[in-house]
Amino acid sequence: MPMHPTGPARKGVGTLSLANTIQDADWKKEKHVPVIEVPESVTAGEPAAIAVSVGKEIPHPNTPEHHISWMKLYFHPEGGGFPVEIGDYRMLAHGEAGEVSAEPAIEARVTFGKPGMLQALSYCNLHGLWQSEVQLTL
Numbered sequence: 394m395p396m397h398p399t400g401p402a403r404k405g406v407g408t409l410s411l412a413n414t415i416q417d418a419d420w421k422k423e424k425h426v427p428v429i430e431v432p433e434s435v436t437a438g439e440p441a442a443i444a445v446s447v448g449k450e451i452p453h454p455n456t457p458e459h460h461i462s463w464m465k466l467y468f469h470p471e472g473g474g475f476p477v478e479i480g481d482y483r484m485l486a487h488g489e490a491g492e493v494s495a496e497p498a499i500e501a502r503v504t505f506g507k508p509g510m511l512q513a514l515s516y517c518n519l520h521g522l523w524q525s526e527v528q529l530t531l
């Protein structure tokens with residue numbers, strides 16, 4: 394039977410929502426949760442340094458067998474609308490050659506025109522997806 398996106402072969406697609414697989418917790422107690430750090434004062438129209446990291450309180454392993462593969466940063470503008478993907482950050486070295494590791498910590502320079510919510514996602518190759526969010530005020 395030929396595969397077709399709307400045909401019977403696709404029955405059941407959509408019953409697994411990615412959102413239902415994302416875990417959340419207090420980053421001070423759970424090492425997988427991304428930490429979003431925003432400057433005390435952010436001005437509309439001026440670049441702000443937004444930091445995202447995993448393991449700020451409790452270090453996460455960074456080995457070929459167990460590591461944070463990627464992090465993403467999104468902005469949800471006040472008033473609704475679709476989320477804006479600000480950045481996609483991949484950590485590709487995890488102890489290569491016994492000494493090179495990309496740490497799951499980035500700093501993005503971002504200019505905002507309106508307030509909203511910042512959301513970060515992190516992905517551990519063994520423990521899945523994690524998220525956190527913070528309010529951005531201008």
Ligand SMILES: [Fe+2]
Pocket residue numbers: 425453459460517518519520
């Ligand atoms: Fe992990």
